[in-house]
Amino acid sequence: MRRASRLGDWLWGTGLVLGVMTITAAGDPETRLAGYSADASRAELEWEGKLRAIPSPDTLRESMRRLSARPHHVGSPYDRDNAEWLLARFRAWGWDARIETFDVLFPTPKERLLELVGPVRYTARLVEPPVRGDPTSSQKSEQLPSYNAYSADGDVTAPLVYVNYGVPADYDELDRLGVSVKGAIVIARYGHSWRGIKPKVAAEHGAVGCIIYSDPRDDGYAAGDVFPGGPFRPADGVQRGSVQDMPSYPGDPLTPGKGATPGTPRLSLAEATTLTRIPVLPISYRDAQPLLAALTGPTAPEAWRGGLPITYHVGPGEARVHLRLKFNWDTHTLYDVIATLKGNAAPDEWIVRGNHHDAWVNGAEDPISGQVALLEEARALGELARQGWKPRRTIVYAAWDGEEPGLLGSTEWAEAHEAELQQKAVVYINTDGNGRGFLGMGGSHTLERFINDVARDISDPETGLSAWKRAQASAIRFGTEEQRKSARESVLRLDPLGSGSDWSAFLQHLGVASLSLGYGGEDDGGIYHSIYDDFYWYTHFSDTSFVYGKALAQTVGTAVMRLADAELLPFDFTALADNIGSYSEEVQKLLTDRRTEYAERNRQLDEGVFAATSDPRRPTTAPPHEPEPPFLNFAPLMNAMDSLRHSAARYDSAATRAGAGDGAGNLKAANAGLNARLLQSERRLTRPEGLPRRSWYRHLIYAPGYYTGYGVKTLPGVREAIEQKDWHLAETEIERLAGVLCDEAALISQAAVELNGVVK
């Protein structure tokens, strides 16, 4: 799976040594890399230049052709074949590589039936036909049928109700319309949430089945020309995908928090809380149209109407559907390919970089377009090592299996190696497919300044501008007033990370500072998780010349090298404090806005406004009276933010002193003990007991939303307690959050003291 990342932006702090410096020596301007002494920086820049010369569009194309040649989902022969081919590549390039296996629950369909049984009959086709000219689309015997992994078995016949995107707010709207889904089968459209949210919320409201379809408004003909004439979803295209309750925990549903190795005890299916409670099936818009057209009841609210040439009704009415789903609840083996280049000076500090290799079908875009960039990086790094480059730190490259069903390969590996990763992992860098356009940058805010610097050194292949410059222009043109201001002050803020790809276990379970990178925004498409995401589609409609694949390999390869070689780890705590400061203001504003909103609504209820505006022929129900939220004690959070800001300033000041002159002696002395402390800084933002309702998620700054799934919730404990109106919990979470921020401030202050101590 891959989720488009939006461009963020942020203003740099004022510390200099952590940012790229331009020093005038003998009249020559020179760029000094953050965390590097002058000599080390010069050497690094030379090696980086060599690295960026290596990735080749032709190699990228041929790797994609090979890896996407056949369907390669978890458990398929070609999935394992690809893993072994990848293993051989790494080894050929001089890496110490191995395959690690895990045995996980991965259900596949045994029976799929969906029919409209009244007032007219229609049996859904549930088939994606081959497209003439697209050779891999006809590999029917190897393709997984369209389905939602981890759907419950079921055989239900019930009235149909349309629930828009199927998120909680949609059910509030249904309440206003007087429509209940109790005992009904709901039909929801894809989008606006992780797909697993839709059956979860439907079941919470009493539905007995769930159908998810791709509306042509969202990624079909209404968005643009459809495949094979264009990149968008054809009438029969279906989005496969997992519906496990990923916001509770990702990975193998039977081994939460533990690697799915032979010795690990398994939960029973009944005990696994991330399986859906009701049967779920994804369908095409060709199959959806007869179902939706059969609905009566209220006309769907304007925002709910899609692009089909029908009147959208909510139901219920005469329309009844029969849904029968049976799955093979089998265990399959994952093949994670793990390759290592051992560090020269600090072998126990790891830079980890990954992209998954499994796909739902052929997966040329998702995930192979990212996997081939990773491969080019590995080839280039191997080549540099052969030429004599020695990374200071250990570099670990991972081609994950089983990401599509639920981040299985990365999660099981991270869980199995938890102790070692807790100790050694410095940074995790993820990609998951790649397209054309602008560099999207998400991740931990301690890396914001660092990755901005990297982006400045990468050429956008189609315009000749730097990748950073294009992203900046986009933030100025399309961003909010605040984003525009930050971009003009020369830092692009990172998007905080929710879920949707393999960073989750690293960032949110283990507290490893993470990045997510990829090019996109000029690469429309509607073949996501269908049989049409293949080499033919990619080479006709996406990064057809593979120049952005090359740019991605250059971007991530540079980031990996620069992190691996830095004398002082280039974390920036001022950016961290500034961003968390913004989030703190947001949650306080959220509470104030709720208070205003409820007060206004209650006043309208008292004034009889809803009754007076309800159409007597189409009556709507007034929303409920909501008690106004109390004022909460945000003082602990604000005090902790003060400490965090002060410690960050102290660290900046120490770093500036340490970097003075050529920085050589200072930075060399510093890196011995200090880096070991710095690499723990992201860990300090976690708590072993995790978030309320979901202990697997330990990070108190970033989490996927419990009811959004992909979408991030920053300061999730506090924010979701306010959203769920649990005021007592909100205060507890404010205190827990203040606690981690104080711990973080203490670590940063200690690092500042140590850095001051080494300055000659």
Next chain:
Amino acid sequence: MRRASRLGDWLWGTGLVLGVMTITAAGDPETRLAGYSADASRAELEWEGKLRAIPSPDTLRESMRRLSARPHHVGSPYDRDNAEWLLARFRAWGWDARIETFDVLFPTPKERLLELVGPVRYTARLVEPPVRGDPTSSQKSEQLPSYNAYSADGDVTAPLVYVNYGVPADYDELDRLGVSVKGAIVIARYGHSWRGIKPKVAAEHGAVGCIIYSDPRDDGYAAGDVFPGGPFRPADGVQRGSVQDMPSYPGDPLTPGKGATPGTPRLSLAEATTLTRIPVLPISYRDAQPLLAALTGPTAPEAWRGGLPITYHVGPGEARVHLRLKFNWDTHTLYDVIATLKGNAAPDEWIVRGNHHDAWVNGAEDPISGQVALLEEARALGELARQGWKPRRTIVYAAWDGEEPGLLGSTEWAEAHEAELQQKAVVYINTDGNGRGFLGMGGSHTLERFINDVARDISDPETGLSAWKRAQASAIRFGTEEQRKSARESVLRLDPLGSGSDWSAFLQHLGVASLSLGYGGEDDGGIYHSIYDDFYWYTHFSDTSFVYGKALAQTVGTAVMRLADAELLPFDFTALADNIGSYSEEVQKLLTDRRTEYAERNRQLDEGVFAATSDPRRPTTAPPHEPEPPFLNFAPLMNAMDSLRHSAARYDSAATRAGAGDGAGNLKAANAGLNARLLQSERRLTRPEGLPRRSWYRHLIYAPGYYTGYGVKTLPGVREAIEQKDWHLAETEIERLAGVLCDEAALISQAAVELNGVVK
């Protein structure tokens, strides 16, 4: 034609005598009408109660059945037949009634051909088929074919370009996409402007033909179930309508500013500036789909995409269309029915009330649903007169002909009677069809407080609340923050009037204070100007029980009586000053916003942002560099506003004194000379030389937008000069506007002096 009016709202001033007063005398609360002494108010309220008991849903239904039984467009036999039937009604009810005729240019189609000639062929059907069960839909021989009146003749074959709604901003977007319409035929969808704007703007950009279609997103299946299953537009439904350049002048194109009577000289067709320069044809969405589907070129911007199951492209490409239109450029006779109840005390003060009777086809909703309410008012007023009620002023009821082609009947009549109307007309009250739901109130702000009071006395028929209360609830629930605040402070602001119905000649040409009233908002529909706007449709989908027809007759009947009988005309100048004050702030903000917008855009141009964000595969052109607007001298306007506010306050204070006690002597003394002055107050807001580019429009506060047509532009001279970046003109217009406001302030001050003079 009829345009849905939005609810406005406004806070009352503080003057009391002009608003309804509640006086406690001997413990009994009593309502005193504005402009009435205590005795007169009591008598009036009694008569008004009798009036409101008369209108009957059954009579409304039978009148609609009769008037919509056959097509009755200008020049048709049933148009004249209806006029004669209406005449007979008025006479039967005791009115002094007559038919006035005018001879006007009214073209009808001789030949209509539209075909796609490449890359595939399609010949548009241009036919609305009868619907089974709907008897009048099959009256084919009497129906006008679907066409746009005052389209030029033409025979053109050219590439097709899709221009969205065809308003000026859409052409800016085409410039960004690098698409020109020069030499092309454009296809625009209905909506977002008076339809005559579309060919006008297309011709300004060099197009040689224009097609206008009804997109199903806007009023077809995407909006709701289509006729006959529901109220919305079926696939073959076509919106007929005039495309004359109404914002230049309405009425007969050959006699601008003069009544089209036998002696009036006519312009030649070539001299008539309101005829379109290119051929124009309206079509159904069934006919539009093959044309739009044949387009290639850029995918249409997201906001341009409609509800057809295709990818919307802008063109141009291979798609070429052939459009051939020929018209009979004939003169036809209009039959305006004019009925009078002579005033008892002030026969030379006229309250004029109108609704048109002509339709495009059967026109049950537009205009008959309003015409039948007018008839019920006339029946009721006639009945009261028979019972002994004597209106103080003269009441003139008008059933206009020829509104659909361009407000012909009302405009020619107002032009023909200009001198008399200038002297005598107090108020013009318009309706133009009626539906279900909320009372919409638009008009001159001097009447804001008056019509709010009337609405408080009318029962909403389906909820039992007052019509005012429902409108207030709607403003609170759906309005802006400011509208909500005003509504809660108990005045609903009037919508300022643009164009689209018969008030134009009265308000904007002659300066007669006007009102536009109607119920709507719970009466969906998509049969506007098609053969399906008929008795069957109306009685199945709109005000099926005619209870809102009754409410409209009660509302307007009450307003007419109350204006006709008031001792002191109930104009409120504080509301006028407050509203014009808001508009003054708006135009100043408009200039500031333009300055900010251009400055930001110019900065982005200097930064290269547009070039850096242009997709190299789908390049877009940067917008042009715009010089920033200068600061303008608004001081004359602000000084004039000061005078207006002060004079309004003086008048309020005088009116309060005059109304003290039972007010009887004061008000009686006052009304003799004072009312004659007050009825000139709206005239003071006009200038004989009119607006720039369009001298027919003389009102300096309200006008239809030169590039919107329906939509109002308040302070049009100033506002449009700023919009068109004519800074010199803007300053001239500020001074002209300040001039009328000072004249108005002088009149009001003089009225206050006179009112003070009579207070005992």
